[in-house]
Amino acid sequence: MTQYKNKLSSNDEIKSQFPIFDKNEIVYLDSAASSQKPFSVIESINEVYANNYANIHRGVYKLSQTATDMHENAREIVKKFINASSVKEIIFVRGATEAINLVASSVAEMNVSPGDEIILSRLEHHSNIVPWQIMAKKNKAVIKVAEADENGDVSFESIFKNVTSKTKIISITHISNAIGSILPVKDICKEAKSRGILTLIDGCQAAPLLEVDVQDIDCDFYVFSGHKTYGPTGIGVLYGRENILAEAPPYQGGGDMIDKVTFEETTYAGLPSKFEAGTPNIVGAIGLGSALKWMQDIGINNIYEHSKKVINEGINILEDIDGLTIIGKPKHRGGVISFTYKDIHSHDLGTLLNSYNIAVRTGHHCAQPTMQRYNVSSTVRASVGYYNNKEDFEALAEGILKVSKVFENV
Ligand SMILES: Cc1ncc(COP(=O)(O)O)c(C=O)c1O
The missing domain is CATH 3.90.1150.10 (Aspartate Aminotransferase, domain 1)
Incomplete structure (x- = not known):
């Protein structure tokens, strides 16, 4: 050896x-399955647990406020990392899989009626197939597949060949985890937007590798996992356009995502809290922030x-x-x-x-x-x-x- x-x-x-x-x-x-972690990320995780740990958001004492600030600072880092326009557009989730499930069962369920169509590409990870199948079954929607050619490319034409007046969502990977193809997501999102079709980009393999600018790509949703971007497991990101997330129903109910609760009725918190029910992965988010900073420091x-x-x-x-x-x-x-x-x-x-x-x-x-x-x-x-x-x-x-x-x- x-x-x-x-x-x-x-x-x-x-x-x-x-x-x-x-x-x-x-x-x-x-590394496509999971990347290794630099010292700085491991140290930042140790640091929070050793010196700055408490539950966040509801604490009036200093330690809780420090942990809250660190958590929210991580959100700010993510916002800058993908060039979102507001921290309200950054939802912390368990990973890309949860992010796609959230979109499929909240935003999409609201927008998809019987007979409507969802377009996926041939090269999707199961995480960008199965949540749509579950939703399509419930809503009686139809899944269409944009084929990949013999070289492993999914072209703009291959996507739009499938588009009809019933197409509601295009959900595609930025980079195939199985064979490595980079898809022309920017062109696809631009055209989809002009036709009023929602777009979700699965950025699991792209976020660790490429400069991601969600405003430039002009997608409605972009998802990735912390553990593939040199960060910890159990944390990921859903980026969503603020106006769409603001209209969408909550994904899960519980603490932190409410405004007022009575047995008769509950009103919900604003973004991003509305989509972050329960105690979040506080340290995971902070560790992800350190990982993205490490990447930015390298360039x-x-x-x-x-x-x-x-x-x-x-x-x-x-x-x-x-x-x-x-x-x-x-x-x-x-x-x-x-x-x-x-x-x-x-x-x-x-x-x-x-x-x-x-x-x-x-x-x-x-x-x-x-x-x-x-x-x-x-x-x-x-x-x-x-x-x-x-x-x-x-x-x-x-x-x-x-x-x-x-x-x-x-
Ligand atoms: C392209 C792609 N999408 C989705 C996922 C699912 O990511 P996670 O298991 O972190 O939720 C992966 C993981 O391999 C992936 O490579």
């Missing part, structure tokens, strides 16, 4: 910010340029391996490469790679319709974060060749 340790040296400066790499000799190529463009370079190097390295097939060759790619190798099952390949300390994800990546489109039941997925480098892909290639030898000897 020491051979990999030596290979990490060129990237030591960046890796040294991530304590996990001190404790584990690992080639970590699974989102630097993160993107670095990841793009590493991904391109990774593609060159993997393409040279006989019997390896990269699934999808999209025009623009995020931090993900999916592939199959000979007829070795992805789980066998991933398990053997693990024995060489290489962490990749295997399976359908919660995107079974994507797998169906490309006639595979599963793939191996290598995905990058800011801490990865070319050497990680060289180690992966070396690992794959070792696996091949294991199979030759069977």
